[in-house]
Amino acid sequence: MTTNSGEKNSSVAKRSITLSPEDNQRLSILCGPFDENIKYIEKRLLVEINRRGAMFNIRSDDEDRAQAAANILKYLYRDTEHQRDVNLESVQLYIQEASQDIATAQPVEDIHAIIKTPKLQVKARNQNQILYLQRVKQHDINFGIGPAGTGKTYLAVACAVEALQKEEVKRILLVRPAVEAGEKLGFLPGDLAQKVDPYLRPLYDALYDMLGFEQVARLIEKNVIE
Numbered sequence: 001m002t003t004n005s006g007e008k009n010s011s012v013a014k015r016s017i018t019l020s021p022e023d024n025q026r027l028s029i030l031c032g033p034f035d036e037n038i039k040y041i042e043k044r045l046l047v048e049i050n051r052r053g054a055m056f057n058i059r060s061d062d063e064d065r066a067q068a069a070a071n072i073l074k075y076l077y078r079d080t081e082h083q084r085d086v087n088l089e090s091v092q093l094y095i096q097e098a099s100q101d102i103a104t105a106q107p108v109e110d111i112h113a114i115i116k117t118p119k120l121q122v123k124a125r126n127q128n129q130i131l132y133l134q135r136v137k138q139h140d141i142n143f144g145i146g147p148a149g150t151g152k153t154y155l156a157v158a159c160a161v162e163a164l165q166k167e168e169v170k171r172i173l174l175v176r177p178a179v180e181a182g183e184k185l186g187f188l189p190g191d192l193a194q195k196v197d198p199y200l201r202p203l204y205d206a207l208y209d210m211l212g213f214e215q216v217a218r219l220i221e222k223n224v225i226e
Contacts, residue, residue: 013063015070019077022054026080030073037076037091044095045069068098075125082121093149097126115158117210118165122158129155157206164224172225174203 019027031038031051038049047060047069056073060066072094076086113124115133124130129151135142136159144152163169176199197204207216207225219225 013060013066015058015066017056017058017070017073019054019056019073023080026077027054029080029086030077032086032088037086037088040088040091041069041072041095044092045072045098049073072098078123089149094125096147115155115162117158117161118215119210119212122155122210124155125151133159153202154206157203158210161207161210171223172219174200174225176200176203 019030032040038051041047042049045060045065045068046062047058047065049069050057050059056070058066058069060069072091075094076091079086079090113130113133115122124133128146132142132144132152132155136156144156146152160169160172164172176196204216211219216225
């Protein structure tokens with residue numbers, strides 16, 4: 001849960017947020033080593049962030065940038081609940097989303113925003129990801145379009161694992177384009193499985209995160225995952 005207040009005068013926009021529950025370890029993860037995550041947000045969004053405990057004061061010449069920084073801090077702190085590290089890649093993802101009007105978004109609270117798997121809970125980070133999850137659950141075929149790193153593959157695998165656990169499906173079939181522009185599988189070393197495996201690696205990595213290595217291996221042996 002977070003609380004915030006905002007104000008704007010003729011020159012400076014301000015936002016103050018308090019992250020709760022206050023947890024020094026989570027706050028340390030959020031800020032990163034030597035506050036590198038905070039400094040990165042400041043540099044990319046052109047804001048000034050000052051912290052006292054769990055309270056963050058944000059100043060900027062632009063109200064939208066101040067609000068975007070406040071939202072990003074909320075999202076990152078939410079992420080620290082279930083992960084040990086917040087790296088610059090995660091921060092960069094939220095900053096990219098800030099350019100897509102994250103300034104007006106509120107922290108996501110929706111029944112479709114959380115997918116429970118045996119090893120972890122996968123949470124949608126924004127309204128587009130919630131919409132994506134809704135469509136996956138409502139329709140047999142979906143097309144997810146967007147740049148790399150926006151969660152298309154990971155969320156799709158999470159939906160598949162959840163459906164398998166709920167016995168809504170009996171098998172998971174891993175399918176992925178295996179030939180990139182200018183490439184032919186025949187020129188890659190190994191048998192067909194070895195040629196295709198590198199392209200399936202993101203799917204396997206997601207399955208390992210959600211089910212564990214041993215469980216994935218057992219399901220592959222039983223052709224539940226193919």
